[in-house]
Amino acid sequence: GAVVSQHPSRVICKSGTSVKIECRSLDFQATTMFWYRQFPKQSLMLMATSNEGSKATYEQGVEKDKFLINHASLTLSTLTVTSAHPEDSSFYICSASTGTGLSYEQYFGPGTRLTVT
């Protein structure tokens, strides 16, 4: 099956610093990647959708200047949380899709747990 990796799996940073999370599709080319955040015992909340080579589309309420997304290639997307604050602490998950055919199957990374102190 398709494999998506995320790095790092856990990160602790100080308030005011920036953190970059990488999402890679290892054995397929992802035309579209999605970034989600998940709070404890809740479902996934879509933050943004990115297509390779173009600007990401952000969901309402998600600050694009705070959550910078770069989809540099068909196998790599990065999410940078800038000037992180404690309320940004969350589980961040990416997914990748080939976006072909009728079934937009997504393959998820293992997630990155961000803790801002």
Place this chain on the structure above:
Amino acid sequence: TQLLEQSPQFLSIQEGENLTVYCNSSSVFSSLQWYRQEPGEGPVLLVTVVTGGEVKKLKRLTFQFGDARKDSSLHITAAQPGDTGLYLCAGGDDMRFGAGTRLTVKP
């Protein structure tokens, strides 16, 4: 925005029991996906349903897509503790998720 509602939100059963969880919407979907997520991990794709009325089986799990492609169900037969997890449905061009059903199977 196509919204997906899942029910029940929480379900706690004994090992060996059967259960059904639901994913409903007022919108028509070209496809729906079901995922299972365990704590601290990303969701894992279980199945994609595409055709109205479609039934797919994955061992003890049976997935059904409604005729009108607005709803789907997941039935688990003889649940086991290993089935414990958060079950999520997702669909639509914007790939949004339902709130999920948190299943606990007690030994």
